[in-house]
Amino acid sequence: MDTRESLHEIARVLRSASHVVIGSHVDPDGDAIGSSLGLALALDVLGIPNTVLLASGDACPVTYEFLPGSARMLAEAPLPAEYVFVALDSPDASRLGRATDAAASATALVMIDHHPDAKAAGSLNLLDAVAAATGVLVWRLLEALGVRPDSDMATCLYAALLTDTGRFSYSNTTPDTLRLAAEMVDAGAHPHDIYTKVYETRSAGAQQLVGRTLERVTLANHGRVAYSWIDESDFAITGALPEEAENLIDFVRALGGVDAVALAKVNADTVRCSLRAKTDIDVGALARAFGGGGHRAAAGFTYAGDLDGLLQVLLPMLPGGTE
Amino acid sequence: MDTRESLHEIARVLRSASHVVIGSHVDPDGDAIGSSLGLALALDVLGIPNTVLLASGDACPVTYEFLPGSARMLAEAPLPAEYVFVALDSPDASRLGRATDAAASATALVMIDHHPDAKAAGSLNLLDAVAAATGVLVWRLLEALGVRPDSDMATCLYAALLTDTGRFSYSNTTPDTLRLAAEMVDAGAHPHDIYTKVYETRSAGAQQLVGRTLERVTLANHGRVAYSWIDESDFAITGALPEEAENLIDFVRALGGVDAVALAKVNADTVRCSLRAKTDIDVGALARAFGGGGHRAAAGFTYAGDLDGLLQVLLPMLPGGTE
Numbered sequence: 351m352d353t354r355e356s357l358h359e360i361a362r363v364l365r366s367a368s369h370v371v372i373g374s375h376v377d378p379d380g381d382a383i384g385s386s387l388g389l390a391l392a393l394d395v396l397g398i399p400n401t402v403l404l405a406s407g408d409a410c411p412v413t414y415e416f417l418p419g420s421a422r423m424l425a426e427a428p429l430p431a432e433y434v435f436v437a438l439d440s441p442d443a444s445r446l447g448r449a450t451d452a453a454a455s456a457t458a459l460v461m462i463d464h465h466p467d468a469k470a471a472g473s474l475n476l477l478d479a480v481a482a483a484t485g486v487l488v489w490r491l492l493e494a495l496g497v498r499p500d501s502d503m504a505t506c507l508y509a510a511l512l513t514d515t516g517r518f519s520y521s522n523t524t525p526d527t528l529r530l531a532a533e534m535v536d537a538g539a540h541p542h543d544i545y546t547k548v549y550e551t552r553s554a555g556a557q558q559l560v561g562r563t564l565e566r567v568t569l570a571n572h573g574r575v576a577y578s579w580i581d582e583s584d585f586a587i588t589g590a591l592p593e594e595a596e597n598l599i600d601f602v603r604a605l606g607g608v609d610a611v612a613l614a615k616v617n618a619d620t621v622r623c624s625l626r627a628k629t630d631i632d633v634g635a636l637a638r639a640f641g642g643g644g645h646r647a648a649a650g651f652t653y654a655g656d657l658d659g660l661l662q663v664l665l666p667m668l669p670g671g672t673e
Numbered sequence: 674m675d676t677r678e679s680l681h682e683i684a685r686v687l688r689s690a691s692h693v694v695i696g697s698h699v700d701p702d703g704d705a706i707g708s709s710l711g712l713a714l715a716l717d718v719l720g721i722p723n724t725v726l727l728a729s730g731d732a733c734p735v736t737y738e739f740l741p742g743s744a745r746m747l748a749e750a751p752l753p754a755e756y757v758f759v760a761l762d763s764p765d766a767s768r769l770g771r772a773t774d775a776a777a778s779a780t781a782l783v784m785i786d787h788h789p790d791a792k793a794a795g796s797l798n799l800l801d802a803v804a805a806a807t808g809v810l811v812w813r814l815l816e817a818l819g820v821r822p823d824s825d826m827a828t829c830l831y832a833a834l835l836t837d838t839g840r841f842s843y844s845n846t847t848p849d850t851l852r853l854a855a856e857m858v859d860a861g862a863h864p865h866d867i868y869t870k871v872y873e874t875r876s877a878g879a880q881q882l883v884g885r886t887l888e889r890v891t892l893a894n895h896g897r898v899a900y901s902w903i904d905e906s907d908f909a910i911t912g913a914l915p916e917e918a919e920n921l922i923d924f925v926r927a928l929g930g931v932d933a934v935a936l937a938k939v940n941a942d943t944v945r946c947s948l949r950a951k952t953d954i955d956v957g958a959l960a961r962a963f964g965g966g967g968h969r970a971a972a973g974f975t976y977a978g979d980l981d982g983l984l985q986v987l988l989p990m991l992p993g994g995t996e
Contacts, residue, residue, distance in 0.1 A: 532851035551929030606874030
């Protein structure tokens with residue numbers, strides 16, 4: 351089934367659903383949240399009852415609280431006996447966290463995702479690795495549903511596009527990406543407001559966290575890789591919230607002359623490692639080798655161990671590591 | 674004369690010129706440099722001899738060295754007896770620095786600018802405060818000149834647009850801005866490459882400078898204003914170049930909950946102060962009161978004195994300062 355057919359088949363299933371449950375991946379980012387809320391608002395317009403489940407956390411992350419409908423993202427909610435589950439931005443069901451059971455119990459499972467490693471695990475699948483964000487696929491789904499995006503939907507989906515293109519910086523920023531962004535602004539999204547709320551409402555503690563992270567940037571692999579780290583004490587000292595570290599790697603990545611950067615968030619027994627490629631290397635494949643996932647240029651995984659252990663196994667697999 | 678007529682009249686004058694000299698403002702930014710080089714490359718295609726003069730500095734700032742033709746930006750160059758001078762992104766001739774004399778001696782002076790305080794001081798003027806960047810006006814001028822932008826021109830003008838919209842974050846990011854960016858990408862500009870080279874090739878020293886700046890962020894005016902500062906010793910200690918501080922205020926501005934932020938670059942007898950509005954206040958008017966200039970949301974001025982003296986006069990004029 352091609353994309354167009356998938357879209358119309360999914361639209362048909364949603365239109366005839368008595369209830370729709372929307373879920374996305376754990377540690378939700380702008381695309382997971384924006385595309386979930388954009389779809390929920392469109393279903394509202396169609397009069398289709400719907401529930402948005404959080405895969406992790408107890409509420410929408412603070413950064414995205416400004417998005418219309420953010421308060422409807424629930425950690426738990428009573429569900430009817432029959433419903434269609436839409437999994438957004440989740441390459442496989444295991445990434446759905448607390449929403450995994452709800453997906454398994456659904457009458458129909460619809461997977462909508464743009465990750466290259468996405469699995470067609472649904473009864474209906476709209477998987478398009480060319481799409482810059484899952485929000486792009488939801489934008490197209492709105493059209494297939496016959497819903498004209500209002501400013502609230504446009505705001506949610508612009509936030510999805512903005513964050514998953516790294517504010518129009520990643521290689522997925524094509525002419526079509528920019529034209530779609532223009533369409534969203536035409537529909538009522540405010541680029542300045544959204545940018546400010548996503549990237550420029552950092553708390554004083556979050557700013558200090560950036561400072562600490564930048565001070566710790568370390569070059570490795572003959573200068574081809576840079577890494578930095580934060581641990582739980584940094585949150586305690588600065589007062590920054592864990593979710594305020596979401597975009598921290600963007601600051602590390604601003605260092606030039608390296609092939610890749612890594613940011614390690616060190617917890618008691620595990621390290622969450624984010625990777626970004628700065629040249630044409632595939633950090634997505636590397637992350638998958640560690641049981642994680644992501645894209646060619648942006649990926650992550652969780653390592654069971656401490657920072658030293660992580661660096662011992664990770665650095666040799668990055669450019670310059672075996673020289 | 675409306676914009677369309679101005680464009681065609683300017684195109685006519687340039688086409689018949691035996692030589693064109695291009696100049697922009699002191700402390701050149703991405704728009705000043707990108708629009709200058711974009712125009713120079715177009716004149717090359719038309720076989721019109723041209724010279725690009727630097728208003729300050731001895732060479733193109735390191736950040737923009739990647740732009741095609743950057744090596745042709747000269748601090749001094751022999752000029753023929755007759756030439757047309759094109760002043761780009763300079764609201765008045767006094768901002769042309771070392772290029773002021775060359776502008777005064779020209780056969781014809783063409784002013785192309787988008788600053789709201791631009792003065793029609795040329796024999797021909799294309800002043801459009803709605804344009805997101807001077808590079809937008811140069812893009813239109815290329816069309817009027819009958820030059821189809823190649824990838825080099827598109828790269829220069831995309832860099833102009835990217836930087837003067839704060840990577841599509843300022844309120845000048847309209848649907849037209851995004852569609853124009855798409856056109857530039859169609860013509861061969863690479864968003865990822867350009868973004869990386871402008872924003873993500875910071876040296877280790879520049880990264881440390883960000884860290885120091887963020888550590889010094891101070892709230893004032895009952896929390897409505899934040900400021901930070903750097904001085905010459907910071908450059909000595911970190912090894913960062915002065916021009917690497919160009920976008921430093923963007924890091925300060927990421928702090929939420931304030932109406933405005935200021936960054937002071939403290940020199941021996943003067944302080945260069947950059948201002949950014951975060952709510953609907955006019956920092957451009959404030960900067961002009963101090964003899965500087967800029968836009969409503971982004972402006973700057975030079976203060977004769979030290980940091981304490983600056984803060985004593987500046988803070989009372991910002992929100993919350995007289996309460």
